C-alpha cells in the first residue's frame with residue numbers, strides 16, 4: 001500500500017514538474033471544501049449564484065460547448081485494437097505530443113488532485129480514479145458526479161490502483177496574460193491509453209471532455225477493463241420497474257446521446273400501480289453474479305443532464321432534482337433564475353442568452369445552447385432507487401436498445417435470443433443530436449450507443465457481447481425501442497415521455513410470459529399494448545407497433561453492407577450469418 005502511495009505522489013510530482021502550476025491542492029471531497037470552491041468561483045465572477053438554493057450558473061466559451069469526438073483518441077499499441085471507428089494514435093507519438101502541450105500549461109494556476117470513486121462505496125464492482133486538473137469548475141462538478149475524496153482515498157490506501165487522468169484547460173497564465181471566465185484552448189486532445197489505463201485531456205473544460213470520471217474512465221477505459229475481465233461497461237441507464245402487484249424488475253437501456261435517456265431514467269409513471277425508480281441515467285457497469293444473473297451498478301453519483309426540453313410536463317422528477325444544489329451551464333438567465341427552451345411554453349421577457357447577450361424572444365436564435373446542462377446529485381432525485389448504493393448491484397432482467405428513427409423501427413420489438421439481442425445493439429442507429437460537435441439530424445450508426453465511447457475495436461466489442469452467453473447464465477431479454485417514429489405530416493406518432501411506461505409495462509409482462517406476441521424473423525412484436533386513456537388512433541397505433549418486413553429485409557441488407565464496409569471480416573461471423581438469414 002505504502003508503495004502505491006509513494007508511486008502516486010511521484011506521479012503527482014511528475015505532473016507538477018511538467019505542468020508547472022503555482023500551487024497544488026489535494027482535494028478531500030468534503031462539503032466544506034466544495035463550499036469554499038464555490039465561494040472562490042463566485043468571487044472570481046465565474047459562477048453566479050441563483051435564487052434556487054445552493055444553485056450556480058456557469059457560461060462556457062462559445063467554442064467549448066460539447067464533446068470533441070474528432071480530437072478524441074484511443075492510443076493502443078496496435079491500430080487494429082482501436083478499430084475502424086476510433087481515432088487512433090501510436091502511444092509514444094501521442095505521449096510526445098501531449099508532453100509538449102502539457103509543458104507549463106498550468107502556469108499561474110492551481111493544480112487540483114481529485115481522488116474519486118466510481119460506484120457505490122461498498123461495491124466490489126466500483127473502481128477508483130484520480131483526476132488532476134487546473135479547473136475549479138471540474139472540481140465542483142466532480143464533487144456532484146462522483147464519490148470524491150475519502151471513499152477513494154481509503155481504497156487507494158488499501159492498495160487499489162487508480163486510473164489516473166491529467167486534465168488542463170490549456171491556458172497558462174504566463175506573465176501579462178489575464179485570466180478569462182472560461183479558459184480553454186483551440187487545440188484539444190482527449191487521449192486514452194487503455195493498456196496503461198491512463199487519460200490525458202487538454203484544451204476543453206466542458207462535460208465529457210473534462211469530467212474524466214464519466215466518458216473517459218467509466219466508458220472508454222472501463223470498457224477495455226471489462227473486456228479483459230469479462231464484464232460490461234455500457235452507455236446505459238438503469239431503472240427499477242414495479243408493477244401493481246409490487247413485483248420489481250430492473251432494466252438497463254442504451255440510447256445514443258441526447259435521445260431521452262435521462263427522461264426514461266427519471267420517468268414519473270401515470271399508469272395506475274406502476275412505478276419507475278432510477279439507479280442511473282447514463283452509465284452501467286454490469287457483471288454476472290455467481291447465481292448466473294447479470295448485476296449492474298451505476299458508477300456515477302449524479303446527473304449531467306441536457307437541460308433544453310426538460311420541464312414539469314416532460315420530466316417532473318428532473319425538475320425536482322434541480323430545485324436545489326445544482327449547477328447549470330450554458331442555459332439562459334431569467335433574472336436570478338434559469339430558463340431553457342421547452343421549460344415553459346412562453347419565452348420569458350428579458351432573458352440573457354447562454355452567450356451573455358440580451359435575448360430577442362422573437363428571433364430564431366435559441367436562448368440556451370442545445371447542449372446546455374444541469375449537474376445534480378442523484379440523492380436529490382425523488383425517484384432514486386433504494387438499491388442505488390447496493391454493493392452487489394441490481395439484477396438486470398431486460399436490456400433495451402433505442403435510437404431516434406423517423407421511420408422503419410417499431411415502438412418495441414423483442415429479440416428471440418441473445419445473439420439477436422446483440423445484433424439489435426450492434427445495429428443501433430440514430431439521428432445526430434447536439435451532444436457532440438457536428439450537424440444535428442444526420443443519420444449515424446451507433447452500435448450499442450458506444451461509438452464515441454468504446455475504448456477498443458468495436459468488432460471485438462460485439463464479440464465480447466456474444467461471449468457473455470454461457471451455460472448456467474440467466475441471460476436478460478433484449479428489446480429494441482423507438483419513441484421517435486414520425487407520420488407523413490412529420491409529427492411524432494408516439495407521445496413518448498411518461499407514456500413510455502406503457503412500453504416498459506409490456507416488456508415487464510413479456511419477460512413474465514404474460515403477453516401475446518407476433519413472431520417475425522426480426523423479433524417479436526406486441527399484439528397489443530395498454531393504451532387506456534391514451535389519445536392515439538388505431539391507424540397510428542398499428543403503424544408504430546408493426547414492421548414492414550420488406551423494409552426490414554432491406555435494412556438487414558443495409559446493415560450487412562455497413563458491417564462489412566466498416567469492419568471487414570473482423571466482426572463475428574454469427575452476426576452476418578444471422579442477418580443474411582433475414583434478408
Ligand code: OXD
Pocket residue numbers: 067207208256257258282304435436
Ligand atoms: C452525455 C453524452 O453527455 O452521451 O451523456 O454525450
Ligand code: MN
Pocket residue numbers: 235257282
Ligand atoms: Mn451519455
